[in-house]
Amino acid sequence: MKIEQIYTGCLAQGAYYITSNGEAAIIDPLREVQPYINRLERDGVKLKYIFETHFHADFVSGHLDLSKKTEAPIVFGPTADPEFKTIIATDGQEFKIGNITLKALHTPGHTMESTCYLLLDENRKEHALFSGDTLFVGDVGRPDLAQKAAHMTQEELAATLFHSLRNKIMPLPDDVILYPAHGAGSSCGKNIGKETVSTIGEQKESNYALRANMTEAEFVKELIDGLLPPPDYFKMNVAMNKEGYENFETILNHGMIPIPVNDLEAVAEKTNAVILDTRKNSKFAKGFIPQSINIGIDGDFAPWVGTLIADVKQPIILVTEKGKEEESVTRLSRVGFDNVIGHLKGGFKAWKKADRTIDTIDRISARKFTKELKITKNKVIDVRKEDEFCKGHVQGAHSKPLAYINDWINDINPKEEFYIHCTSGYRSMIAASILQARGFSNFKEVEGGFKAIEKTSVPKTDFECEEKPQNK
Structure with missing residues (x-):
């Protein structure tokens, strides 16, 4: 045995x-x-x-x-x-x-x-x-x-x-x-x-x-x-497990279709596809296709796709590192996201080489965050989970968990400048990409997240909640 x-x-x-x-x-x-x-x-x-x-x-x-x-x-x-x-x-x-x-x-x-x-x-x-x-x-x-x-x-x-x-x-x-x-x-x-x-x-x-x-x-x-x-997406996965689904090889073949740079925008517009960039957040911050969302394959990729995109039938076009196309399609299929209609041929390098429009995230170091925060007193948004926030956070920060971004994003004043962070940068870059795709440009994302902030002189709470944080 x-x-x-x-x-x-x-x-x-x-x-x-x-x-x-x-x-x-x-x-x-x-x-x-x-x-x-x-x-x-x-x-x-x-x-x-x-x-x-x-x-x-x-x-x-x-x-x-x-x-x-x-x-x-x-x-x-x-x-x-x-x-x-x-x-x-x-x-x-x-x-x-x-x-x-x-x-x-x-x-x-x-x-x-x-x-x-x-x-x-x-x-x-x-x-x-x-x-x-x-x-x-x-x-x-x-x-x-x-x-x-x-x-x-x-x-x-x-x-x-x-x-x-x-x-x-x-x-x-x-x-x-x-x-x-x-x-x-x-x-x-x-x-x-x-x-x-x-x-x-x-x-x-x-x-x-x-x-x-x-x-x-x-x-x-x-x-x-x-x-x-x-x-x-949980209830949709239950339905697929109970009612049946298309075989994996068919899903993989669709996702492996290369979409040339010159066709990407037209295909995305025609299909109403989400452009999902699975590269590391450090690379995404330096340059990405406008309106694309970053959920890095090096983290809790599939669960975050399920939580934030939610509809398993949503058409998706992938932007990946070279050689990561199949892995990205496979991991999406594990949570029922079977409607990957292809991937950008040549990845972001091809987009950049073609001299197409590029967007960036204003990412700053924890040290720079420390200096700017003392001067500006701007709002700080912490996108970690509530229990993480309660164990310690930047004094005066607002708890806005990433999982609920579709609720709290409507409460953000587009004219008010703010900073955003998570634990290490993975989740805050997801949030930053969504904010930017929705038209927000009045924020800075802190590289290294709370792990890096902890090493600075930024005032922080003790390891308990001063009051119960709000989801929204």
């Missing part, structure tokens, strides 16, 4: 590849499935089952393409009703893979079809639990991603999850290894730990949601408290 966690950092997502005696199972596969097929061929094993823990909201799974290419059946848990052929497991149903067994444990609450898979080794010893979004390291799945589908409130889903945890998971032996679907950074949980593997025993000791003396009411209150609204 062999278990491999295939972890994708930009999604904070774990897929699982399991083999035993010539047979294999894959749990919660990513959208692009060729790497799995290559691995199966290299290991000389046959894929027997594709297991899905639930209808994912934060990414599009590769279950359909993988099943078509390997003829392995897809398994969902009880109450799932996908619009394609699957095995709908009953609670407690067992599936043999070589010498091992995967047992379906229906654990509704995150969603109503949520199901964990308990691995029994060749001696039928309870060895590992693939918990999906039911149980994470240090947290549990948020109960509000499928309210409409389940016809339940988040309070009702949370109460359901409380009983799933206590009736199905907490009775398991302490030495059972926990393999969750997500790690820190995922929006599927509120405060997921950094580790991506644990044990049931460790979680009973450290996870707030598994406290032995916790009441249902306490659980519901603690789970729901502080939950931010899920990104709009």
Whole structure:
């Protein structure tokens, strides 16, 4: 028996590849499935089952393409009703893979079809639990991603999850290894730990949601408290995972179509496409195509695209570093953004060489920010998350999280000058590109963000909030 966690950092997502005696199972596969097929061929094993823990909201799974290419059946848990052929497991149903067994444990609450898979080794010893979004390291799945589908409130889903945890998971032996679907950074949980593997025993000791003396009411209150609204693209990803989608190769072929410099503006105007520049923020600041948006591929690329562009059907034209076209299309497809209609042929260098109009961001160093702030007393906008802001910020700064820019941008006075920053420059450059695309030019973005500002003499708060920051 062999278990491999295939972890994708930009999604904070774990897929699982399991083999035993010539047979294999894959749990919660990513959208692009060729790497799995290559691995199966290299290991000389046959894929027997594709297991899905639930209808994912934060990414599009590769279950359909993988099943078509390997003829392995897809398994969902009880109450799932996908619009394609699957095995709908009953609670407690067992599936043999070589010498091992995967047992379906229906654990509704995150969603109503949520199901964990308990691995029994060749001696039928309870060895590992693939918990999906039911149980994470240090947290549990948020109960509000499928309210409409389940016809339940988040309070009702949370109460359901409380009983799933206590009736199905907490009775398991302490030495059972926990393999969750997500790690820190995922929006599927509120405060997921950094580790991506644990044990049931460790979680009973450290996870707030598994406290032995916790009441249902306490659980519901603690789970729901502080939950931010899920990104709009989540419900679209659920629909794609449930209803089906176009195969990945077709999506990739469309995205790999080169668009010549002379045709770019006409194509963008005709299709109403967003020009998405995936280069590093340091390069983008020095020159970019007017009206383009910068979301660097070197950061949490796909989740930020999903959060800020939101509509998975939005046409997109890519501007990338040379050789990064395929990676950009692939990572967009993971969150359902399949309408990439091509990429700028030759990238930004070709645009610049053709002597086309170029825009820039007024980016300044933290040292210059220190000098100017003392003189001007201008507004400072901090686009980090609320919890980051609360741990320490520039005195008098306004908390305006990037995730809500489409709300607070309307409150900005186009005649009032201001500074903008995040932690290191990644998110503030995204915000800067959006502001500039919307016609704002009265701001400066601070290079290096709060990490650089911390090293200066700019007055800063202690590590607590003086008052609760506002999203808008």
